[in-house]
Amino acid sequence: MSSSYGENIRVTIFGQSHSPAIGMTLEGIPAGEAVDFEALSAFAARRAPGGQAYSTARKEADTPEFVSGLKDGITCGTPITAIIRNTDTRSGDYENLRTVPRPGHADYTASVKYNGYQDFAGGGHFSGRLTAPMVIAGGICRQILERNGIRIAARIAAIGGVKDEGELTEAVLGKSFPVMSDAQGEKMLAKIAEAKEEGDSVGGIVECAVFGLPAGIGDPMFDGMENRIAQIVFGIPAVKGLEFGAGFAAAEMLGSENNDAFTVENGRVVTKTNHCGGILGGITNGMPLTFRAAFKPTPSIAKEQDSVNLAAMEPVKLTVKGRHDPCIVPRAVPVVEAAAAIAVYDAWLARRKEIQF
Amino acid sequence: MSSSYGENIRVTIFGQSHSPAIGMTLEGIPAGEAVDFEALSAFAARRAPGGQAYSTARKEADTPEFVSGLKDGITCGTPITAIIRNTDTRSGDYENLRTVPRPGHADYTASVKYNGYQDFAGGGHFSGRLTAPMVIAGGICRQILERNGIRIAARIAAIGGVKDEGELTEAVLGKSFPVMSDAQGEKMLAKIAEAKEEGDSVGGIVECAVFGLPAGIGDPMFDGMENRIAQIVFGIPAVKGLEFGAGFAAAEMLGSENNDAFTVENGRVVTKTNHCGGILGGITNGMPLTFRAAFKPTPSIAKEQDSVNLAAMEPVKLTVKGRHDPCIVPRAVPVVEAAAAIAVYDAWLARRKEIQF
Amino acid sequence: MSSSYGENIRVTIFGQSHSPAIGMTLEGIPAGEAVDFEALSAFAARRAPGGQAYSTARKEADTPEFVSGLKDGITCGTPITAIIRNTDTRSGDYENLRTVPRPGHADYTASVKYNGYQDFAGGGHFSGRLTAPMVIAGGICRQILERNGIRIAARIAAIGGVKDEGELTEAVLGKSFPVMSDAQGEKMLAKIAEAKEEGDSVGGIVECAVFGLPAGIGDPMFDGMENRIAQIVFGIPAVKGLEFGAGFAAAEMLGSENNDAFTVENGRVVTKTNHCGGILGGITNGMPLTFRAAFKPTPSIAKEQDSVNLAAMEPVKLTVKGRHDPCIVPRAVPVVEAAAAIAVYDAWLARRKEIQF
């Protein structure tokens, strides 16, 4: 039952790229939480396709209509549903994909799973467009977290092998191209432009940090912070890898290097390094929670590719038409923040059950 | 509710390192599945501490007692519970950890979360020992998968930066030190011995492949194969990173390099490469499902470390006593296979609801 | 997380009586199931308020708009969402209910639970109007069940103490006032008219039967057919009692009277009586599954009642304005069928995981 996430809240994402609408239902948000629509729009706008060189020309307002769960802009305690109309769709572009699956896309696997009844137009439910309602849900969670002193920021850590420099801080939030080093950002943009020119695409890495999270959040074993974040982040199309703190680099370290020594600072337990990414045994330790998600390059490319005709069961050449991002990483940044907000808020809410009050 | 996993089956892991017993309950396994106890013991033995240089000297039979769910060695359809007694425990070794948390362990975070009521002895519920019941549950799932033509194999892909060579095949299953290149294996063992000699520890990477999986298994968005596997694999202590197929390497590729071209082979759709790790849109494509998990070095090391006294809230020096593995990666290999077996079997069972029959 | 139901499918109901829309999301329906919109409309029409003497004058088309999950009227395997616009709302009628809760309604309890932020207009999420999307979801499940030989029929078993006569059969389905004995139906209508005249309301009992259900469906303990049906039927506003088969009458029987003797009929195991309502140990035995749900009288009555002013914390007299059904039982009949369809289809789908094929 793939399209729902959460334990204490539950977000359900519905819709296909070319269905009448897409949207989300968010259950479990306590009553009395104000929704700042302006902030929500600004957050969603970071994901929306615009006039940038690296994003699709498809233009959609992506303005959600909240049909339930609010009263005078404040949560009333029952399920919040928002829908976003699909208006600028050109289904004709995809007709040939019914029998010839695009490499790197879910066309083939969906065809098997759904026995030919999948909605193939525009990738259907597998389209990156379905991250729009995730951003709405995450934006609401993010606002509540902020009111509780917890902030989330993500950056482009790398594109096509070009790495950002410096440590991730909240300063990145105001930037239109979210990197710490603008010089490296220029090189990344050049990498994207290069790929676009060749009808190709390029992947990258998004790094995310959660600041202000108290210690004691998360559960052992299968509901640790890593597990919770992983379950939602791998739900973002194109994510193929995820690491927390030092991650894969820790696999090459000695214990004496990787262990984060404890000390006391301003009467608070802190660690001198943060190789564990703020998580020990699945539970937050009060340091920033950090993770990095690897995005594969956009599978839609203009170059001719090898595929098969599923009806004839024979190899064919395929050229994918339509409008596509040469690199989805920049637009994925707020999506990763949204995913983190949902996972962290859910775990934070779980924590309230344990606290004596 | 951290210690349960699954949608169509549910495995619940219970116990602490030094409680009377640890164990697991496995719900949802259909009636009529024979359990091969000999095979199960052999599988569990691969995880058990032995006389190897790289594992703890703690010796436990780890023989599970099945108290329910079987009739004459065959599943009867209702919950299967097995317990493993904790016999060789030395709680005294851990008394000082009540107030001085070990760096890299869950001691501090558990203390905050459980308000001082955590079972700190031997790491409590956070101990690597809790992977023993996971192997029992996974071993049962693995046997059912095998009867359906699905096999799982994992190897040590790297230890302390020393990488295995060659492609992972099922041939690795018979080996006591599971690497494809025994020469590389020797170097890994040297790396472990070196760390041990210095009172230090070392991390590594486990790679796992699932062979024989049909196309069409898994769900979009939050219950894709990546999400399902991630939720359980991050439940194995010390895992800090996870990638599928090309994973983080894909983030540096062009779309034209990373996309796996389709072709037809023996009347079957296959891909020429397998950068996607057998998963597109969360759903299997019929190629081997592959993933790699990064393990941090064992946090328990003999070297003196910086910690804090939580009662006095002041920095102290800590030397961890007790018996510990200088490298847990070799023993983690069957645990990763077990986790994969549970996740894959659960998804496979989900698939049966969709098939017309 | 109150507004979701199901294990193998999941239905989520959203909306408030006076929010822009109400609706439902239905996950887990396999791809390839055609939706007969005409049949669905006819089913929904049985619930909709019309010109009958016993129903509210509020008129709404209640036509659902399917915004996702279908392709050319056939399920595509991903979440199905339908919304129903709220158009004929008169919020002004309810303004005084903010501080003076109506007896028998959720006004007071919602006010406590939601700390004053509840959407009180028209009962908010607690309104009987929210059964409209339940009927949409149930109608889809019902169609799939019918294609598999499983039929559901419900009747008005009693209103205000006036009981229907005869055994419940599918013949009742065609009737506008669903009773087996039309003579008794007339007496029930008289009872309703009498209550209405006095500005009062009256309760009743709905009986439901599921025909054609194979043996072996349902699970022991907490997911038996009784538990599954109970969890959804008590979600219908005003239901205060539920019994299966002989139900409360069985509590007065001897074992020798209540036990249903087995015999063989046309090569099939059947029982000579059906006091167990087709369920033994939570699992269907192949006989009709039968249950009865008790509905309290509509709490909204025209008579003056005692309440309290929550702001002043003092007793006040209350006269409820607005349009209300003097008896909701007739309109509840298809809602009970819908609830049964959802619960039975979910359990039926669960069964597929166990069958060898």
Added chain:
Amino acid sequence: MSSSYGENIRVTIFGQSHSPAIGMTLEGIPAGEAVDFEALSAFAARRAPGGQAYSTARKEADTPEFVSGLKDGITCGTPITAIIRNTDTRSGDYENLRTVPRPGHADYTASVKYNGYQDFAGGGHFSGRLTAPMVIAGGICRQILERNGIRIAARIAAIGGVKDEGELTEAVLGKSFPVMSDAQGEKMLAKIAEAKEEGDSVGGIVECAVFGLPAGIGDPMFDGMENRIAQIVFGIPAVKGLEFGAGFAAAEMLGSENNDAFTVENGRVVTKTNHCGGILGGITNGMPLTFRAAFKPTPSIAKEQDSVNLAAMEPVKLTVKGRHDPCIVPRAVPVVEAAAAIAVYDAWLARRKEIQF
């Protein structure tokens, strides 16, 4: 996945009547809750078979062994598992039930569901014996509720048509035969003795009340207090009906009779009557939560009955051997209290997520 219950806590019941052990795992109980073992034993003893005329001669200590989740008798926050050994089993008594199902039992339905692999001895997982671990889990929840001012009491409301008199109060808790009117209790005992003499059995009704529950607990729609309690109470073997407050009687009332008028008492909102059983819209209103569960007569009777031989598919006569209760209602009283405790504690814990603190 029948044998687990709960949203914020989860109790899983495992075991068969004649497996090595039965038991329960209880997840989600916050750390720091002391378990009073003496009180727990006393509570469990009320369910245990003893020397009473109305209970089976099978004698078992039913002493649970807690293998995990406690440290020095206090919850440590991770899963609590307790097992109870099955010692006094006589499997031979049940051999003939493999092919000849007992009327009123789950033998036939389990045989279909589990394809012949069910553990038929003693009713397997369907045995009333499985209520022993439910009482352990419920007993722990009950202790925590009591520390928070919430008390639960149940009584025998009727046996074989003989009804108890007077209102249910906590005074009933100390009684060995829990009725308010001992005179009526004598008549009930006579009814049981009469049934026993004739090799027959008799059913009855258990009424339960929860005192001291604050307003605002429970959720709308599918997780209301009725739904939550129903899902667990129908998991008690032999329960075939359930009603809250006035229940089925409300179906015969007018709205003006059934509505509970609000008033103010000691600065608190109360209702003058309690026909709603303390629940409006699924949410508690601060009055006692009351419900009644109908138990069918024990299906095991000494009289000869009609059944079928499933192998030969022909009718046969069956005489059930073994030791059985002529009436399980008295022993079911603490089981109902335990079920209520689990459901109420779970909902109470859910409430903590909503409260501002």
